[in-house]
Amino acid sequence: MSNQQLDQLRSQLEEVNLQLLNLINKRGELVKDIGQIKEKQGMNRFDPVRERVMFDQISQHNDGPFEDSTVIHLFKEIFKAGLELQQDDHRKALLV
Amino acid sequence: MSNQQLDQLRSQLEEVNLQLLNLINKRGELVKDIGQIKEKQGMNRFDPVRERVMFDQISQHNDGPFEDSTVIHLFKEIFKAGLELQQDDHRKALLV
Numbered sequence: 001m002s003n004q005q006l007d008q009l010r011s012q013l014e015e016v017n018l019q020l021l022n023l024i025n026k027r028g029e030l031v032k033d034i035g036q037i038k039e040k041q042g043m044n045r046f047d048p049v050r051e052r053v054m055f056d057q058i059s060q061h062n063d064g065p066f067e068d069s070t071v072i073h074l075f076k077e078i079f080k081a082g083l084e085l086q087q088d089d090h091r092k093a094l095l096v
Numbered sequence: 097m098s099n100q101q102l103d104q105l106r107s108q109l110e111e112v113n114l115q116l117l118n119l120i121n122k123r124g125e126l127v128k129d130i131g132q133i134k135e136k137q138g139m140n141r142f143d144p145v146r147e148r149v150m151f152d153q154i155s156q157h158n159d160g161p162f163e164d165s166t167v168i169h170l171f172k173e174i175f176k177a178g179l180e181l182q183q184d185d186h187r188k189a190l191l192v
Contacts, residue, residue, distance in 0.1 A: 016126060031109070
């Protein structure tokens with residue numbers, strides 16, 4: 001009985017992993033598009049004020065079980081990965 | 097025109113952030129439930145083989161734009177946060 005429950009929870013977990021993967025990559029595409037527009041307009045890619053606004057939104061919407069600090073730590077890593085993606089894109093554009 | 101496009105992409109980004117937040121917390125709930133079942137069965141919470149299987153699944157389903165290594169790095173942080181949540185739960189159970 002409990003093993004069946006465990007299997008069920010594990011398959012739900014695997015599904016959530018793949019949904020997270022899709023969203024992380026969707027976010028990556030959006031961040032690339034934003035980077036390209038900013039590049040054309042000569043704007044700086046990194047905008048600490050916008051990032052602060054996003055962190056505040058995330059904390060305000062966080063209902064747990066994760067603490068705000070944990071969630072913010074995870075999003076910092078996600079944001080950093082997005083910024084690196086924009087930088088790769090910029091380097092490739094320079095090489096064309 | 098481009099500013100309107102930028103605003104649109106930014107609001108999509110904010111929406112994706114909140115969807116990610118929901119999924120991260122949903123994953124947290126599942127991991128807590130799994131931890132409680134394992135606890136009752138006297139099983140070890142950390143299972144490196146299961147973790148390896150999940151990493152392989154994630155890499156196999158990764159269509160980018162993020163590299164596998166970036167995605168795996170992000171999931172390592174997410175998994176670690178989940179494990180910490182189970183440990184907190186375990187400590188609280190001991191205090192009851």
